[in-house]
Amino acid sequence: MASCLWRYRCRILLCICTPCILLGCLFIYITLALCLAMAHTYPSDGQIISSKLPNGLFVATGTTNSIMLASYPIQPFWRQGLNKAAFWNLIQHVMDRQHNPILQASGNISRKHNITSLNQNGCFPSYEGMWRTSDYFTQPLQIQKFIISMHCRVYPLLIDQPGLCAKTEEAPMLLLAIKSQVPNFRNRQAIRMTWGYSGLLKGQVGKGGLVRRVFLLGKIDEELSEGIKKESEMYDDIILWDFMDTFFNLTLKDVLFWDWFSKRCQNARFVLKGDDDVFVRTPALLDYLENQEKLHLKRHGHAKKMEDFVVGDIITSAFPLRLETNKYYIPESFYKGMYPTYPGGGGVVYSGALVPRLLQVSRRVHLFPIDDVYVGMCLQRLGVIPIDHPAFLTFDFNAEEAKEPCAHHTILLVHKRSPEEMLKLWTETLRPSEECRNTTLRNEEKQEEILSE
Missing domain, CATH: 3.90.550 (Spore Coat Polysaccharide Biosynthesis Protein SpsA; Chain A)
Incomplete structure (x- = not known):
C-alpha cells in the first residue's frame, strides 16, 4: 500500500515539475535570443543597422572553387590590426576593407587612411608617406619612382x-x-x-x-x-x-x-x-x-x-x-x-x-x-x-x-x-x-x- 502511494505521489510531482522545467528552458532561450538580436542590431552609438545586406555581390576567399559549394573562410574575416609587413599589402588591405559591402553596412571601417577615392586629377591621395622612410631610400631607383607615382592612373x-x-x-x-x-x-x-x-x-x-x-x-x-x-x-x-x-x-x-x-x-x-x-x-x-x-x-x-x-x-x-x-x-x-x-x-x-x-x-x-x-x-x-x-x-x-x-x-x-x-x-x-x-x-x-x- 505504501509503495503504491509513493508511485502516485511521484507521478503527481512529475506532472507538476515537467511544465515548469520546460517553461524555464523556453524563458532562458527567449532571453538569450533577444540579447543576441540586440547586440547585432544596435551598435555602440545606438543607431539601428538594417539586417539587409547592401546591393552587390560579396565574395569571400575560401577553401574551395567548386561551383556547387560556397567557399568558407580559412581565417577570421577583417582582422582589426592591419598587416604592416609590406607597403603594398598595407595599402591594399585598407582598400579592400573600405570597399567591403558588409563592413560598409556595419560602419566597422577605419577611416584613418582615406586612399580609396580618385580626385579630380585622377589620383588617389598620395600615400608614399606611409612607407617607412629608412626602407624607401634603400630601394632601387625604379621602385622609388614607382612609389612616388603609383597613386595616379589618369593621364591625357x-x-x-x-x-x-x-x-x-x-x-x-x-x-x-x-x-x-x-x-x-x-x-x-x-x-x-x-x-x-x-x-x-x-x-x-x-x-x-x-x-x-x-x-x-x-x-x-x-x-x-x-x-x-x-x-x-x-x-x-x-x-x-x-x-x-x-x-x-x-x-x-x-x-x-x-x-x-x-x-x-x-x-x-x-x-x-x-x-x-x-x-x-x-x-x-x-x-x-x-x-x-x-x-x-x-x-x-x-x-x-x-x-x-x-x-x-x-x-x-x-x-x-x-x-x-x-x-x-x-x-x-x-x-x-x-x-x-x-x-x-x-x-x-x-x-x-x-x-x-x-x-x-x-x-x-x-x-x-x-x-x-x-x-x-x-x-x-x-x-x-x-x-x-x-x-x-x-x-x-x-x-x-x-x-x-x-x-x-x-x-x-x-x-x-x-x-x-x-x-x-x-x-x-x-x-x-x-x-x-x-x-x-x-x-x-x-x-x-x-x-x-
Whole structure:
C-alpha cells in the first residue's frame, strides 16, 4: 500500500515539475535570443543597422572553387590590426576593407587612411608617406619612382585613334593591342607587314573576321618626337599617353587601355594584348576564337556574353623575385606573399566583354609594378579563372621542340622574335610546306571532341 502511494505521489510531482522545467528552458532561450538580436542590431552609438545586406555581390576567399559549394573562410574575416609587413599589402588591405559591402553596412571601417577615392586629377591621395622612410631610400631607383607615382592612373592622350573601330559597320572580331615604345619602329613595321594586318582576314580554315591593330605607347622624352607623329598620321594605329614609358609603368598601359577600349572600341569581340616582340599566327587564332564562340553558344545560348574568357600561358604558384639585379625584382618590404594565378604578359587573349569589368575592378586594386601579375590580381577579385593553353608560348620552345621543322605550325603565339624572324615565320606559316600542311594546333584534338559531342 505504501509503495503504491509513493508511485502516485511521484507521478503527481512529475506532472507538476515537467511544465515548469520546460517553461524555464523556453524563458532562458527567449532571453538569450533577444540579447543576441540586440547586440547585432544596435551598435555602440545606438543607431539601428538594417539586417539587409547592401546591393552587390560579396565574395569571400575560401577553401574551395567548386561551383556547387560556397567557399568558407580559412581565417577570421577583417582582422582589426592591419598587416604592416609590406607597403603594398598595407595599402591594399585598407582598400579592400573600405570597399567591403558588409563592413560598409556595419560602419566597422577605419577611416584613418582615406586612399580609396580618385580626385579630380585622377589620383588617389598620395600615400608614399606611409612607407617607412629608412626602407624607401634603400630601394632601387625604379621602385622609388614607382612609389612616388603609383597613386595616379589618369593621364591625357597625346595621340588618339577615336575612329579605329568605327571605320566599318562590322564589329571587329579581334583587336590587337600591342605594347611598344617610341624607338621600336622596326618591330611595329614588321608586325604591320605580317601578323598585325588590319582589315578582313581569313582564318587558316575558317571564315576569319575583321582585325584591328593599335600600338600602346608612353613618352620617352619630355618632347614628343616628330617621327612618332608622322608614323601615327601614316598608319592610324598609335595611341600615346602623357606618362614616362618605363618597365614598371607597363601596368599603367593596361589600365589606360581598358579605359580607352571602353570608350572607343567596346564592340570588339576579343582582344589580344601582347608585346611587340611576339609572333602570332593570326589566322589560326581567328579559327580558335571562332570555335570558342561556338562552344560558348552551345553551352549558354545567345543570351550570355563571354564575360569570363581569358586564355594564354597561365602561371601559378609564383613568388616575387628577390634578386636585386633582376628587372622583376620586388623587395619584401614592398610586397609579401605569393602572386595570384596570372597569364604571362607576352601575349594573352580575353573577351571584349571582360574589359569593362577589368576596368571597374582595377579601381579597387592599387597599381603593382609587374603588369601581368596586376592582371592576375584583378582576375582574382573578379573570380575569373584564366584558361591555360599550350599553344601560347611566352617562354619559347624547349630545346627539343625548337628542332622540330613544323614547331611554329603548332602554336598560336611565341615570344620572343626579332623583326626578321617575324617576316620569315609569317611566310612559312601562311603557306605551309607539304610536310607541315596537316600539322594540328596543340590541344586542338580535345576541343574538336567537345564540339562534336
